[in-house]
Amino acid sequence: MSKQRRTFSAEFKREAAVLVLDQGYSHIEACRSLGVVDSALRRWVKQLQEERLGVTPKSKALTPEQQKIQELEARIDRLEREKAILKKATALLMSDEF
DSSP: OOOOOOOOOHHHHHHHHHHHHTSOOOHHHHHHHHTOOHHHHHHHHHHHHHHHTTOOOSSOOSSHHHHHHHHHHHHHHHHHHHHHHHHHHHHHHHHHHO
16 A cells, blocks of 8 residues: 655745744754654755745745745746737738738
């Protein structure tokens, strides 16, 4: 039988990392108290440290600021794709008129 993979919200990951970074918990203490594996907590701590330095992560962001940046980047990508489609459609319409 395989174990079912647990998922955690960005808020949970952020709060878990804050225990280590800001509240003085060791990785082991935080893992035991939260019931998570050490490798996951270390990954979250590293990601939070990077986000605090302004690095936008490839995975889902933990901080509200980086989450907003990811949302805005996704919106820009979508708008650029729509713009490209409209340019092609306009070019086709213009070529058909003459």
